[in-house]
Amino acid sequence: MSSRPDTLRTDATGSAQARAGYRWVAVLLGWIALDFTMIDRLAWGSVAVVASASLGLPLMALGVFVTAFFCGYVVANGLGGFLTDKVGSRVMLAGTMVALGFATFGFSMTPGIAAGIALQALMGLAAGGDVAAAVKLITAWFDVKDRGKAIGFLLTALPCSVMITNALVPLLMHSLGWQAVYQILGVGTAAFGLVCFWAVRDAPVRAVAQRAGKVRLGPLLRHPQYLLLLVAGFGGYWGMWGFTFLVNALMVKRYGLSPAAAGAIVVWFGATSLISKPVVGYLSDALGGVRKSIMLVIMVIFGVLTVTFGFLDGTRQLTIGAAALGFVSLAWSPLMTATVAEAGGKRGAGLSTGIANGLWQFAGVWSPAAAGLVFQWTHAFHAPFYLLAAGPIVSAIALLWVRDGASIDEADPVDPRA
Structure with a gap:
């Protein structure tokens, strides 16, 4: 019959193994979230020339939507970081992805320039909490001396998203049209938000209680x-x-x-x-x-x-x-x-x-x-x-x-x- 100390050691070993396995799942989820955010952001660069005709947008003004997203994204970063500390990475990542997915899908139905600018700004606002939520998730699951490689992998999302966007978006646009590109991206982004809500855990069990508190x-x-x-x-x-x-x-x-x-x-x-x-x-x-x-x-x-x-x-x-x-x-x-x-x-x-x-x-x-x-x-x-x-x-x-x-x-x- 096993003694209580042996049982406790077995439980601790199992908990440590579970943590070691899940923490790289957390990195992967954060990486995919950043990829979705950047692809939704960069897609306009691939569809702009074609989309400008249907929107009545002069070629010289193609950058106006990029600026709108940028403004929303910058404004949302500080607020997104604040909310991440208050509600945790799970809720923030899921909320960011779902909101960004709806805004991205909505952009496919924009009737003109003004609505397009507003929707791109809304997309930027929705996306603003992505990096803070993903990084906080890693700091919760990785010790100080193990975070370098985890965040290093996480940040490969930017160059990877550039490659994915340039490889897939033009093909989708020529096959289905630029509106379909944003509809596919919107559905995919929102669906991944639901995955985050189900799969993301803010921290190991013993650390969850430390999540909330006064943000200074x-x-x-x-x-x-x-x-x-x-x-x-x-x-x-x-x-x-x-x-x-x-x-x-x-x-x-x-x-x-x-x-x-x-x-x-x-x-x-x-x-x-x-x-x-x-x-x-x-x-x-x-x-x-x-x-x-x-x-x-x-x-x-x-x-x-x-x-x-x-x-x-x-x-x-x-x-x-x-x-x-x-x-x-x-x-x-x-x-x-x-x-x-x-x-x-x-x-x-x-x-x-x-x-x-x-x-x-x-x-x-x-x-x-x-x-x-x-x-x-x-x-x-x-x-x-x-x-x-x-x-x-x-x-x-x-x-x-x-x-x-x-x-x-x-x-x-x-x-x-x-």
């Missing part, structure tokens, strides 16, 4: 470590988005490459950026959760390679340079995301992630515009790359004062009765 915005925005992380992340995305949006046009202009040849070079940028996130996340975990030092080194290399790219010549050099830049351009992002989430403390991982993700979105707007103006003024191929390199260099400087594991709980401890 003031201490978060006053915490110097969090502010430094906001600057560091913005600088990294400044360099990455500026390069992504401008490099094709700059190579065509400077070297006379065809768009296809320039695109073949940039494919290597995307491929290496895809594999770098889980690789660096795994490295961080293998070193015991070290993040600051790895991020700092990556940012310095990122800045140097960005400047160097402006002086390369020939297809082979440009291909090698793009591949190298691709690896470092987002290799820092899983570590930054994990550190930002932890800076929010036990109660505020969703809020800290939501605010950061919302702010960092602006790097993708301002950086390409600024670098494009520099090229227009100077007509020098290398000049924009100096401006883009300033982003990761500023990030490296900010990271000098960051400490691994810094949290607002240090200055504003959580009340155990909260």
Whole structure:
């Protein structure tokens, strides 16, 4: 007859095994959610030219729907992070997917420009809680020293969604029409929301009770470590988005490459950026959760390679340079995301992630515009790359004062009765 201690040990072992198995299910669910969000967002780029005719939208105004989604998404990030901390990742992910699915389906029936702008803004508002909910889910299921690889895999959703969108949306559009594309995406997104409601568990049983509590915005925005992380992340995305949006046009202009040849070079940028996130996340975990030092080194290399790219010549050099830049351009992002989430403390991982993700979105707007103006003024191929390199260099400087594991709980401890 087994003793009570033996029974307790058996139960504990079974619980640990169940947790180890489920936590990667949680990562997969978050990854699929981010894919749906990005595909719904990016689909317009593939259908815009065809859809503009039926909507009476001038070709020069095709970007207005992209802007509408962006505005809704940025506004919703902070609110989505706040709600994630209050209601948990399960309810937030499910609600985000269902609401986004309905809004996406509704866009297929838009009668004109005004309604389309409103629906795209609504889609952005609905999608705004995706990253915060997914990251908070990972912080609940993975210990600090195991989060790097998990978030690294999660963040591969962005490049994967780009590939999925470009592979599937044009085929669906030509076969069924652009309205059917949004109807299929809407139904699929909402259905996955129901899957999330059924399958997502906010945390291991013993940690569920810690989910709710007072979310502290003031201490978060006053915490110097969090502010430094906001600057560091913005600088990294400044360099990455500026390069992504401008490099094709700059190579065509400077070297006379065809768009296809320039695109073949940039494919290597995307491929290496895809594999770098889980690789660096795994490295961080293998070193015991070290993040600051790895991020700092990556940012310095990122800045140097960005400047160097402006002086390369020939297809082979440009291909090698793009591949190298691709690896470092987002290799820092899983570590930054994990550190930002932890800076929010036990109660505020969703809020800290939501605010950061919302702010960092602006790097993708301002950086390409600024670098494009520099090229227009100077007509020098290398000049924009100096401006883009300033982003990761500023990030490296900010990271000098960051400490691994810094949290607002240090200055504003959580009340155990909260």
